[in-house]
Amino acid sequence: MSNRFELLSPAGDMERLRMALLYGADAVYLAGRRFGMRAAAVNFGDEELRRAVALVHGRGAKIYVTCNTLPREDELRELPAYLEFLQDAGVDALIIADLGVLALARRHAPRVARHVSTQFGVINSAAANALYALGADTVVLARETPLEDIRKIRANTPPELRLEAFVHGAMCVSFSGRCLLSNYMTGRDANRGQCAQPCRWKYYLVEEKRPGQYFEISEDGGTHIMNSRDMRMIEHIPALMEAGVCSFKIEGRMKSAYYAAVVTNAYRHAIDAAIAGDPLDRLWVEETDMLSHRPYSTGFYFGEPGQYYPDAMYFTGADVAAVVERCDKDGNALLTQRNKFFRGDTLELLLPHEKPIEFKAERIWDGEGNLLEDTRQAMMALRMKLPVFAPEGAIVRKRRNPEIRA
Numbered sequence: 001m002s003n004r005f006e007l008l009s010p011a012g013d014m015e016r017l018r019m020a021l022l023y024g025a026d027a028v029y030l031a032g033r034r035f036g037m038r039a040a041a042v043n044f045g046d047e048e049l050r051r052a053v054a055l056v057h058g059r060g061a062k063i064y065v066t067c068n069t070l071p072r073e074d075e076l077r078e079l080p081a082y083l084e085f086l087q088d089a090g091v092d093a094l095i096i097a098d099l100g101v102l103a104l105a106r107r108h109a110p111r112v113a114r115h116v117s118t119q120f121g122v123i124n125s126a127a128a129n130a131l132y133a134l135g136a137d138t139v140v141l142a143r144e145t146p147l148e149d150i151r152k153i154r155a156n157t158p159p160e161l162r163l164e165a166f167v168h169g170a171m172c173v174s175f176s177g178r179c180l181l182s183n184y185m186t187g188r189d190a191n192r193g194q195c196a197q198p199c200r201w202k203y204y205l206v207e208e209k210r211p212g213q214y215f216e217i218s219e220d221g222g223t224h225i226m227n228s229r230d231m232r233m234i235e236h237i238p239a240l241m242e243a244g245v246c247s248f249k250i251e252g253r254m255k256s257a258y259y260a261a262v263v264t265n266a267y268r269h270a271i272d273a274a275i276a277g278d279p280l281d282r283l284w285v286e287e288t289d290m291l292s293h294r295p296y297s298t299g300f301y302f303g304e305p306g307q308y309y310p311d312a313m314y315f316t317g318a319d320v321a322a323v324v325e326r327c328d329k330d331g332n333a334l335l336t337q338r339n340k341f342f343r344g345d346t347l348e349l350l351l352p353h354e355k356p357i358e359f360k361a362e363r364i365w366d367g368e369g370n371l372l373e374d375t376r377q378a379m380m381a382l383r384m385k386l387p388v389f390a391p392e393g394a395i396v397r398k399r400r401n402p403e404i405r406a
Contacts, residue, residue: 008025012255016256032045032046150163151362340376
């Protein structure tokens with residue numbers, strides 16, 4: 001990691017944590033089983049969290065734990081002991097979204113850095129300075145903050161206060177994640193980690209005297225009400241650095257291990273290129289098209305992100321075919337199947353810090369050495385010759401449209 005700049009990746013479970021580290025994260029953020037905003041994620045039990053700390057620190061990276069729900073009164077009595085546990089476990093920072101939790105963290109985990117969540121809605125230097133005075137070490141800026149305002153915030157805050165910003169991932173139809181839609185429509189509280197994501201549903205109009213008749217809400221041929229888009233700022237890392245951002249955060253603790261690997265790998269190259277003053281290879285922009293996403297925008301950094309009119313569908317450029325379990329120096333590998341593929345298919349090997357390497361699956365064997373025509377059994381062990389050595393956890397993928405090349 002540069003002394004100034006940090007790539008911060010999501011880790012919804014241990015597999016995703018390993019992927020983020022393997023593909024170049026300087027720090028990861030995750031949640032325990034309490035007080036975290038992604039209740040549907042696997043998250044980390046207490047002992048697993050201790051193992052995660054050891055693994056992350058062993059790789060020279062940092063680990064941040066979310067305490068970003070808005071706790072109710074009867075939950076507060078459990079919080080001091082949990083904060084003390086996190087300090088004892090050795091986590092590097094807490095991500096906090098509540099003033100009371102911020103005060104309790106100073107008291108019960110004084111050795112742990114305090115990062116105020118994007119849910120605080122910080123969009124100006126007055127708010128940033130007030131939180132710094134209350135003990136914040138890092139401010140995660142509101143997603144709605146324009147780039148020009150980030151420059152002004154940096155100019156009017158202490159240099160010791162780190163500015164962090166989201167650079168990739170989903171954007172909520174709300175103000176920095178503080179959303180009431182889910183609770184109102186489904187009884188699932190978005191501010192307590194249970195968001196049903198109603199902003200991504202498709203909606204139709206119904207006239208009260210015509211029950212059962214559904215009218216599409218459309219313009220230029222597509223439904224777009226509350227159709228939020230995904231953010232992609234990979235082409236603008238130098239501008240964010242110049243504005244004063246030092247930590248570049250990838251959204252997605254609920255996303256797959258493949259997502260964690262591909263996005264981390266792409267942004268690792270983007271940050272390193274920006275630090276070196278080199279232009280970004282277009283390949284790394286196109287890599288972000290190889291995973292499940294909605295149409296991309298640059299968020300609010302350069303104005304409003306706008307709507308995507310045709311539909312709200314997700315696009316996926318590739319699927320994980322297999323994950324490497326072990327491999328010798330000649331590329332003879334044992335893998336675990338993740339999606340079906342066939343002998344003769346064109347595949348790509350994704351290595352940390354390297355461009356994807358295309359190769360053909362000339363021969364595939366099962367775990368007992370039998371030649372296969374396809375890998376039809378889910379999660380089966382298989383053997384295959386890779387073009388080069390690959391570390392444990394490296395991904396083999398298959399493009400959905402093999403005619404498209406990065």
